[in-house]
Amino acid sequence: MDVKRLPNGEYLLDLKGTVCPYPVLYTKMTLEKLKAGEILQVVIDNPPSLETVPASVKASGNEVLEIREIEPAVWIIRIRRR
């Protein structure tokens, strides 16, 4: 999975097309590589991940800033590394 850096300094992880458990795993692994305060945007289109990704982010002590539907059944989850 490619983690891309956006012009505004945030990171982007595009997980469209992947299903459980990959969205949770890749999000977790990417967050571990970020520094505290950095922001990761995760793009998902797998409905169950809409629950499981935020739950695992919170369980690992990181912060879910925003969950936004950017088009039908595609969501961006913005996460701040703590």
Added chain:
Amino acid sequence: MASFKVTFKRFFDNIFREPWPEYFAGILLGFVNIVFYAWALKPYTIFSGYQNWGQHIYSLINLNWISGSPLASVLEDKTSVGIIGLFFGASIAAIISKEFRIRLPSSRIQVVEAVLGGILMSLGVVLSFGCNWGGFFSAITALSLHGWAMFSGLLIGGYLGQKYIIWKVSFATRMHEETFKVKSSELGGRHILKRRLAPIFFAIEAITIILIMAYYSFGPIKDAGLYAVILLFGIIVGIIIQRSRFCFTTAFRDLFFGPEFQRSIRLHKGIILGLLAGVTGGFVLKYRGFVEPLNYVAPVSLTNILGGIIFAFGMVLAGACASGILWRAGEGHVNAFITIFTAVLAYPILRKSFNFTGIGFFIPNIGWTNGMILTYMLLFLYLLFILYLEGRKS
């Protein structure tokens, strides 16, 4: 009337916005499973529907000597009708819930895994005499020991599948330090089939269901009402599974050390409640002679455990179980269609090639009361095991 609008919307949101709790879905599935059993005189199963479809495909190209010939048309095979219903039910629930979307595989590896998963699941079904329904959920409901044998295999296979996934992702993340310009419009991804497609799919599916029902009403089918209601049961199962995200794969994959461990525990509790409802109904149906006691009692031996292991590994590769691939396909996952297609082509051949038999064990053979006590004790042990794992982790 504003208050009616509010209450209606709240009810609608409860059903089609918020996911249903797993225990609620489990009880519903157990209940539907047993009513289905009473209606169809066979438990709700899945893979023999794929067998029916595959045999039709092979018959079209005169290859039915490798697959066997279909016993009934697609709309007159109980299992086939049941899973057609599951697909439509899940799809319609996904569309109403705004969760439908044509989703392309994210990588070539995913496509390879979908094919391999379909083949391994088919092989597992042959060895276990059923999938996660016919070999496990409905098998235990039918009071056959082969359900418990496959269950132990599913636990091992799910564990091995998780090992594989952790190994695979350990070297799969790549950080780019250079900056990329990504327009927000690009994040929607491949631009085929975006907005406005869900209503078209909805219309196609609704019309197809109406046409099938019309065929049952006016067509030349004997006992058409039987199949019409089976279709309805399938639709209900599909809605329940889609709305609760009742994923047997997550349940068995993440049970020991997975990232979705909590969800896996909740799913297992749902499965246990579903089995509790199922076996209770199973006793009633079989004791009263409503269905033959030995109905759906399949051979049991060590191969059932092996089949469970292979099946579980296959479903982890494919990302969904026998019912899960239908639900995911209904939601628009192209990968799930690939797995279904593989299973449809592989299963009839494997079934015909490995046509071994054995001795089944009907649990009430040890006496109805003893069998009942034993079954409830097994379910209780299953629950204790899940609660133990939950406690150990937290």
